[in-house]
Amino acid sequence: MLKxxxxxxxxxxxxxxxxxxxxxxxxxxxxxxTHTTLSALMTSLASEEIQFAIRLSLETAAISTIMCIAIxxxxxxxxxxxxxxxxxxxxTILDAPLALPPLVAGVGLLxxxxxxxxxxxxADAGLVFVFTPYGIVIAQFFVNVPFMxxxxxxxxxxxxxxxxxxxxxxxxxxxxxxxxxxxxxxKNGFLAGSVITWSKGIGExxxxxxxxxxxxxxxxxxxxxxxxxxxCGELDLAIAAATxxxxxxxxxxxxxxxxxxxxxxx
Amino acid sequence: xxxxEHLSKDLGEFFLRDITxxxxxxxxxxxxxxxxxGKTILLETIAGIYRADSGRIFLDGQDIxxxxxxxxxxxxxxxxxxxxxxxxxxxxxxxxxKMRKVARSEIKRRVDELANLMGVVHLLHxxxxxxxxxxxQRIAIARALIMEPKVMxxxxxxxxxxxxxxxxxxxxxxxxxxxxDTTTTIIHVTHSFEEAFLLGSRMAIMNKGEIVQVGTPNxxxxxxxxxxxxxxxxxxxxxxxxxxxxxxxxxASIDVGGINIVSATLKSGSVHVSIxxxxxxxxxxxxVSSARNSFKGKIAGIVDAGTILKIAVDVGIDTPFVVAxxxxxxxxxxxxxxxxxxxxxxxxxxxxx
Numbered sequence: 001m002l003k004x005x006x007x008x009x010x011x012x013x014x015x016x017x018x019x020x021x022x023x024x025x026x027x028x029x030x031x032x033x034t035h036t037t038l039s040a041l042m043t044s045l046a047s048e049e050i051q052f053a054i055r056l057s058l059e060t061a062a063i064s065t066i067m068c069i070a071i072x073x074x075x076x077x078x079x080x081x082x083x084x085x086x087x088x089x090x091x092t093i094l095d096a097p098l099a100l101p102p103l104v105a106g107v108g109l110l111x112x113x114x115x116x117x118x119x120x121x122x123a124d125a126g127l128v129f130v131f132t133p134y135g136i137v138i139a140q141f142f143v144n145v146p147f148m149x150x151x152x153x154x155x156x157x158x159x160x161x162x163x164x165x166x167x168x169x170x171x172x173x174x175x176x177x178x179x180x181x182x183x184x185x186x187k188n189g190f191l192a193g194s195v196i197t198w199s200k201g202i203g204e205x206x207x208x209x210x211x212x213x214x215x216x217x218x219x220x221x222x223x224x225x226x227x228x229x230x231x232c233g234e235l236d237l238a239i240a241a242a243t244x245x246x247x248x249x250x251x252x253x254x255x256x257x258x259x260x261x262x263x264x265x266x
Numbered sequence: 267x268x269x270x271e272h273l274s275k276d277l278g279e280f281f282l283r284d285i286t287x288x289x290x291x292x293x294x295x296x297x298x299x300x301x302x303x304g305k306t307i308l309l310e311t312i313a314g315i316y317r318a319d320s321g322r323i324f325l326d327g328q329d330i331x332x333x334x335x336x337x338x339x340x341x342x343x344x345x346x347x348x349x350x351x352x353x354x355x356x357x358x359x360x361x362x363x364k365m366r367k368v369a370r371s372e373i374k375r376r377v378d379e380l381a382n383l384m385g386v387v388h389l390l391h392x393x394x395x396x397x398x399x400x401x402x403q404r405i406a407i408a409r410a411l412i413m414e415p416k417v418m419x420x421x422x423x424x425x426x427x428x429x430x431x432x433x434x435x436x437x438x439x440x441x442x443x444x445x446x447d448t449t450t451t452i453i454h455v456t457h458s459f460e461e462a463f464l465l466g467s468r469m470a471i472m473n474k475g476e477i478v479q480v481g482t483p484n485x486x487x488x489x490x491x492x493x494x495x496x497x498x499x500x501x502x503x504x505x506x507x508x509x510x511x512x513x514x515x516x517x518a519s520i521d522v523g524g525i526n527i528v529s530a531t532l533k534s535g536s537v538h539v540s541i542x543x544x545x546x547x548x549x550x551x552x553x554v555s556s557a558r559n560s561f562k563g564k565i566a567g568i569v570d571a572g573t574i575l576k577i578a579v580d581v582g583i584d585t586p587f588v589v590a591x592x593x594x595x596x597x598x599x600x601x602x603x604x605x606x607x608x609x610x611x612x613x614x615x616x617x618x619x
Contacts, residue, residue: 162348165310165342166409167350168334168335168336169313169335169341169342170362170410171336172365176365185350
């Protein structure tokens with residue numbers, strides 16, 4: 001009896017802790033969404049500035065996600081399938097952006113593109129990253145590529161190379177075997193990776209702020225919009241932007257849970 | 267014809283060392299060996315998935331060592347089926363022809379034909395994940411056969427199946443030449459001696475990346491050329507004969523050329539009979555027991571096999587029985603060459619296949 005009581009005490013304390021956490025996380029979110037009236041929210045959403053921020057966020061995140069896929073597919077394949085000199089060092093370096101504060105990443109990117117001859121050469125060629133929307137894309141790419149890479153690496157690792165071997169005996173080249181067999185088998189990984197990279201891209205603030213700055217109607221993504229409008233007291237606009245960010249996060253969280261359960265992100 | 271000359275490949279954990287083999291057109295060739303002997307990588311190197319470190323492979327006189335798998339016309343079937351899970355059975359079987367850009371109507375015709383021969387017509391619209399192991403393996407075989415390969419490589423195709431399914435599929439593999447045209451050469455890898463014996467026209471025994479013996483199953487079995495082969499095959503007594511089932515007593519009686527062996531395994535017709543040397547009792551006088559088999563013979567050979575002795579007992583048929591006994595029993599029974607003894611074993615110790 002005593003034992004049971006003791007056991008249920010532990011149960012009560014632990015369950016209460018989790019309940020407290022859940023409340024602590026939901027309340028601020030509810031606070032944001034319920035702070036203004038629905039009509040004020042609609043008016044703000046229709047404003048030119050928020051419309052611009054939405055469009056810029058969706059576009060930059062889509063482009064940086066495509067860039068992440070383009071480079072992660074071959075890189076993740078190599079890391080999953082081959083043994084080569086320096087592989088573990090490369091693996092560690094590729095994970096670094098996960099641990100690095102985005103603000104610091106932004107400073108590094110700013111110095112790279114703003115002060116080095118490499119950055120100047122790119123600028124001369126017409127690719128200006130400092131204080132432009134291009135900078136937002138690069139910042140998102142830098143911070144989020146490890147997510148895509150890790151998910152795809154895990155996905156490729158989970159696929160037995162024998163599928164490709166069989167495909168090769170059935171008339172495929174190596175590339176065709178990858179395209180016709182491994183890619184379709186990686187569908188869930190691609191979906192999970194794209195959703196998480198895209199939604200994190202939309203929320204990216206620190207690195208983008210450093211490299212692309214916070215210029216109204218020029219490099220104003222949704223998080224930048226929250227920041228700018230909070231700074232100058234435009235609460236309704238800030239909340240409109242924040243609400244959209246919340247909705248996007250919830251959708252992506254749901255999609256990731258649904259399709260990415262197997263993928264190893266951290 | 268496949269000719270393999272001094273083939274070597276090192277993949278670290280698995281490796282091949284100086285493999286030389288000649289396999290004839292239309293032959294059903296077995297490769298037998300323990301886990302880790304390098305059997306799978308031998309097949310994968312023949313298929314072209316791995317490049318040989320050294321040595322050459324010839325197919326019909328053409329050197330194929332350096333050409334990619336898709337140009338070799340060699341089919342591959344793995345133990346774990348490796349059917350493409352995102353394609354239906356029909357699309358799986360059609361995969362190779364689609365890669366070759368064969369006309370759609372022709373693909374349809376060939377898929378139906380092969381599905382028919384492999385007995386999987388009713389499964390064509392299903393996905394592999396919902397099928398049993400036996401069904402998946404038939405589809406994997408059909409998917410390879412549709413390419414009309416010159417050589418089929420089978421990597422333990424029966425090992426993942428339950429005994430009944432394996433037995434049925436083995437029968438079909440035995441008749442595979444009636445499905446394919448008769449020149450399809452088959453190389454079948456297994457760790458089961460029984461499979462090798464029943465299917466192979468010839469077999470190679472592999473150990474630690476090397477071929478240790480090649481021959482017909484009978485040759486290899488009768489004359490193992492090394493301790494390893496003898497140990498690995500380990501069956502001991504093997505006979506061939508005609509089996510008849512006695513319905514009244516519920517036992518099988520096998521005539522193995524002079525003597526009748528009684529078995530508890532019910533199987534009729536032409537069979538192989540095996541009895542492990544440890545299951546046979548030797549005595550100097552006839553003993554009365556429940557064991558159904560007892561024969562009188564003479565000791566024709568004595569071999570010291572370490573902790574035990576193996577003695578050969580000639581009972582008047584072609585091959586002597588091999589019996590394993592401890593040294594102590596050997597001394598106590600005062601056995602020696604030419605001495606008359608009785609051997610006794612139970613009907614349940616007689617294995618038929």
